[in-house]
Amino acid sequence: MIDLLAYLLITIALIFMALGVIGLFRFKDFYSRILISAKIETVGFLTIMIGFTILSGLSYAAMKILLITLMVMITNPLSTHAIARSAFLSGYPINQEPRR
Template identity: 60%
Template sequence: MSQWITLAGNIIIIIGLVFMTLGVLGIYRFNDYFSRILITSKVDTVGFLTIMVGFIIKHGLDFFSGKIVLIVALYMITNPIATHAITRSAHISGYRIKKER
């Protein structure tokens, strides 16, 4: 049974890594800064959460998993705030989207 749980955890971690890799490659499809930072924050958040859930499943419910849950909770609070602050500072400083014809 332990081998199946470890395998499931590894598969979820690999899914998170593949999602992050495809997301990084997908960033180049967008032309402007604001679209790129939006997709970067989404890929970063979902990939990180998937990898951390894989670690929790792999190690079981113990003190280590509690620390990971705390890290995930802090990450869920700070990542959107940091992305918003970076985007807002770009907007306030006068960075504008170039209109394509």
């Protein structure tokens, strides 16, 4: 029963990451792409890691997975921010995405 919940979470995370990959190709503007990467990827990572934690039960490994999740939750938005800041300060133009 609890395994089914973990599988459900992992499936949801895989769908999230599929949306992130599609968004990486669909948007023509760099800042839209970086938004997709920052938000969707982090949410997908969080969800899939909670799924793994449930799957591995109450053990030493589960604590390690939670520690990895905490690390990536801190570092992934930071590195995305560093990339966006570097692009903005180097003069990458901000284009409005045309309405369709």
